[in-house]
Amino acid sequence: xxxxxxxxxxxxxxxxxxxxxxxxxxxxxxxxxxxxxxxxxxxxxxxxxxxxxxxxxxxxxxxxxxxxxxxxxxxxxxxxxxxxxxxxxxxxxxxxxxxxxxxxxxxxxxxxxxxxxxxxxxxxxxxxxxxxxxxxxxxx
Numbered sequence: 001x002x003x004x005x006x007x008x009x010x011x012x013x014x015x016x017x018x019x020x021x022x023x024x025x026x027x028x029x030x031x032x033x034x035x036x037x038x039x040x041x042x043x044x045x046x047x048x049x050x051x052x053x054x055x056x057x058x059x060x061x062x063x064x065x066x067x068x069x070x071x072x073x074x075x076x077x078x079x080x081x082x083x084x085x086x087x088x089x090x091x092x093x094x095x096x097x098x099x100x101x102x103x104x105x106x107x108x109x110x111x112x113x114x115x116x117x118x119x120x121x122x123x124x125x126x127x128x129x130x131x132x133x134x135x136x137x138x139x140x
Contacts, residue, residue, distance in 0.1 A: 014053050016117040023050060023121075027138050038067040046136035047123065055115040062086060062096075062116075063134065065109065066125060070098055071132050073107045074125065082106055084123040084134075088116045098125070 014022065026046030033048055035041040043063060051060045066084065074082055082098040094111040124140055126133045 013056055014117070016119040019050075019053055019117055020119060022053070023136055024138060026136050029135070029139055032133075035063060035067040037064070038071060041067040041071050041132050041134060043134040044136065044139050046139050047134050050121070050136070054117065054121075057115065059114075059116055061114075065096060065111075066123075066134055069109060070096070070107055071125065074098065075127065075132070077106060079106055080127045082125040084125055086116075086121040086123070088114060088118045088121070090118045 023046060026044070026049065029044035029046065031045055031048075032042045033044075035043070041063075047063065051063055052058055054062065070082075070084070079100065081101055083101045085097045085099070086094055087097070088094040092113055092115065094114045094116060095108060096111065097108040098106045100106055122137055124133075124135050124137060126135070126140075
């Protein structure tokens with residue numbers, strides 16, 4: 001008889017407060033990670049930590065959404081800085097909003113389902129000549 005192992009039952013998922021505290025500890029980065037599809041997008045250790053620890057199975061979908069959907073829109077609009085806010089409700093729905101840093105909305109996207117921890121998660125997307133960098137505010 002084949003035994004099926006369900007790793008999700010013992011998932012040591014960080015609570016929203018624990019994840020928020022862990023993210024505050026990032027104040028720079030030692031490594032840069034390139035997105036596999038949009039090679040123009042790189043991200044930091046803090047964003048990688050978020051992707052590994054967000055949700056029951058990780059939140060790499062967040063990096064994908066930024067790299068594949070949000071980044072190209074901001075490039076077309078010639079925006080060189082965006083403050084990204086991922087707001088996750090307790091009903092497992094979310095909204096990703098990019099502003100110019102002064103609350104002028106540049107683009108937003110609704111996410112119908114996520115297992116991400118509820119809360120407000122903030123990031124920056126900075127465009128320089130060579131690439132766009134996704135980072136935590138503390139890594140700026």
